Amino acid sequence: MLEVANLNARYGRAQILNGVSLSLGQNEVVAVLGRNGAGKSTTMKSIMGMVRQKTGQITYEGQSILGKPSHAICRAGVGYVPEERRIFGELTVEENLEVGRRDKRDDAPEWTLEHLFELFPNLSERRKNLGKQLSGGEQQMLTIARTLMGNPKMVLLDEPSEGIAPVIVEQMANVIAELKREGLSVLISEQNLHFARLVSDRAYIIEKGSVCYDGTFGHLDQNPEISNKYLAV
């Protein structure tokens, strides 16, 4: 589905990614772990075409998407849920969803407003409210729902559990399970090992812009020194 090979990315003079390689299979949920500033978000943004200075290969469904503008990548079926949520505060919930709406595609499940409001009941109640009036948890749901309105085949979820209450985190875990059930592929970046273990099939750990672990959670649990070294647990 997605193949990233030897990805380098920089902002100005600062080299953020140093040869990141990872892959995501069909209908797989994979976690990218690492602490703040390790390069998780930059990896996500690079895949999404939001980092300009980058080299390496990014292949999505056999086609190179390196250097493509982000709207083209989105139209190819990649959904992106940013870390800071970035909902449109001056737009209503419905308008936020409208911005994300794209035509149905044959090779991906279709998400209707009704289906999304079922999955996120809070949003349904607040559909006429402005984005900025929502709580942090509601905003997190809105940003995911907005991306799903684009009927993606693959979703990049950047730190979905960051800064929200445990109840919502549990809901988030359910949502990710639902995405997998619907047949989507999901790449999650996370700092929270517990949450990542709960929702994903396998994991990468990124440190200082390179992948330093690639394997299962089982192996990670048997070797706690790895997570101690690289993760903030």
Added chain:
Amino acid sequence: MSPVLSVRNLSKNFGGIKAVQDVNFDVAKGEFLALIGPNGAGKTTCFNMLNGYLKPNSGGSVQLNGKELLGTPPRKIWRMGVGRTFQITETFLSMTVLENIQMALISHHRRVFDMFSRATRLYVDEAMALLDLVSMSEHAERACSELAYGDLKRLELAIALAHEPALLLMDEPTAGMAPSERIALMALTADIVQREGVSVVFTEHDMDVVFAHSHRILVLNRGELIAEGTGDEIRANPTVQEVYLGGGTLFEDKKEAANA
């Protein structure tokens, strides 16, 4: 011995919400004091009142060596002897490491309006000594924008020590660092603090760091001070366990957010 910092009846309302309520504590000379609590408990609000960015409700008092800090703008609080580091580092990115320290020294020596000296030639030895203190002297000539995050943190520490403060305020000093780096940074801080006789108040989420280095811990919850004591006392305190430390369940890290 009289305390370096004494905080009395510190309160802050945002709208109708009581963010901080009637907080009282003292900091002794050379003490390493941790301020912990769930997100939204009022740690940052407390901190911002100590360093002058927020104006508290009337009635409270914060005294540094007997001088009132409340109502003083941040830059004057710094002059009175309070250094600070930020959760996300704040440095002068278009300058070298050494120049960053020199800036603090220039300000300390009240020469920011000097229009004729060469800034880079001022206080070089003092600045190098400070860099030595945080083991950064080999990076002196590097552009600050090229530094790794951990090095930036150490640079900030050196900047904060430039005016020989009586008190150091550190807001989440180890946020965004790997565990090994965290311990190293705090060990360095503790070492310097002990040698220089500085008092430190810091907020922190990493309990390993808190228990390893603090002399005393204050626990805030919903704006109130709910516990105070040494690491062992805090660990054993059932109220603290309930609202903050938790029992090591699945969403351990997220427990704090629940109360936000």
Added chain:
Amino acid sequence: MGFYFAQLLTGLANASSLFLIASGLSIIFGVTRIVNFAHGSFYMVGAYLAYTIVTALNGGIFGFWFSIIAAAAIVGVIGLLIEMTILRRIYRAPELFQLVATFGVVLIFQDATLAIWGAEDLLGPRAPGLDRAVRIMGEPIPEYDLALIAIGPAVLAGIWLLFHKTRWGVLVRAATEDREMVGALGVNQAWLFSAAFVLGAFLAGLGGALQIPREAVSLQMDLSIIGEAFVVVVIGGMGSVSGAFVAAVLISVLNAFAILIFPQISIVLPFIVMAVVLILRPYGLFGKPGSEHVGTEEPEQPLKLMSQKSTMVLLAAVMVLAFSPAVTADFTSILLVDVMVATLFAVSLHFMMGIGGMVSFGHAAYFGVGAYAAAMMVKFLGFGMLPAMLLAPFFAAAAALFFGWFCVRLSGVYLAMLTMAAAQILWGVTFQWQAFTGGDDGILGVWPAEWASSDKVYFYIAFVLCLGGIWFLRRVAHSPFGYTLRGIRDSQTRAEAIGVDTKFHQWMGFVVAGSLAGLAGVVFAFSKGSVFPDTLGIAQSIDGLIMVLLGGIHALAGPIFGAVAFVMIEDWVTRLDYWRFIFGGIILVVVLLAPDGIAGGVNRLIRAILPNQKGGAA
């Protein structure tokens, strides 16, 4: 009573056109973050086109309104072409580049309009069917004014519906908040930006076209409206269309009444209102601090003292300059004085922008105050040249002290707008206050003292003052004062946390930059023998920006290169017909091809021509 009501209606009618152009400007800024100086040109071209189409069709009521819409639509198409060929390439550039690029478009439009329609003012026909006046409360009110009063709110309602009831409008509003995110959700930003630009240009063209029954169409329409349109946008809050409406009504109505009491006020009133609003509400009436998700800008490298080699080169250049009067003709000395004045002006502007991080769109204010202060001391107080030269910069300093106090309270594009407002206020006062400043006629006969009257002697006076000023500013840049300014620019939080009074320090930096600009103005005044309101005008401010940009903003030596290149180009080009056109073209070429200034551009050119040079030398 009836008279005052009539005055109110006149104000409201004026508000309509102002609202149309300002709303277009606001939409363009909201979506693309471009401060579009060429918006006044759209307005002007809209008026000219409407004039041509109306007179050609001569087709009664229907023909008139069709012509108005057609003119606006053509302006929309012109806007599309400009967006696609020029602006699309500079969306990621710093705002300074964008401003200068759109100013290049202004120059091109000025000469294109001159070539097509000629220099004469054109008087359009009255609107058929609306060419009489009705009596309201005993006062005659032009019917056309009533139509305009209705058109303003109608357009506002139309835009509101467009923005809230169509998918396109929702996307535009979303892009105003976070355009990168809109792109990540699959929306092609390029076309969204184009569409917003076309809408903005259409509205400006409409505003201009609707003016033809009310005022003569002239070549001055562009720059005379643009300042006011900026003010309306800033007062309303950048990006807010309803804010633009409220601000346009506020300004026009206030103006309609204020001129009853103090007729000269109309030029400065908008700027005074803007200054007051920005002090009370730093983001305008309906504005919000924008959530910018722009890529991290590359941090600047630490300042270095010049290497021995470049010091030698510089010294050699100064020596050559010092001995030049001995070997060159008088007109070369005069030109070199222009170069030195421009260089000091550019260096002082760079000090404020590059070192201080405060972008100024109105630096000419202090240049002009210096020039006028010197001229007035000589003419009215009978001062000699030297005392006037020594004292005049203090007046510039005083002006900077006054306006700087307001400006440093803001930051970014709002600060830039306030500096422009300050300059426009001073320009308006100078222009209007005939008795004191000579108004449009300027002050003549400001010649150097007898002993300094030869071009060569004056060259040395200028040499000492300008090079002294440049040396002083460089010295300050390397001093603790200059480092502190840069520190505040890098991180205000950190500067505050090491005990710096950041606002006060920026204020003082503003004053230093203003004083030295004033010194440049003084040297300028005596070299020309006269001063005119132009010395404080927008064009003079923009010239300074172009010089800084030509040289590249990140280098201390940048403004020196930039000013020299600018004066040389200007001296050559202004001898040609349609020089504005050519000059505008040069500006665009530089902005599009060498966004890192001359030095950076030359570097890249060398690398492009000789790709192996670097490797070969190793």
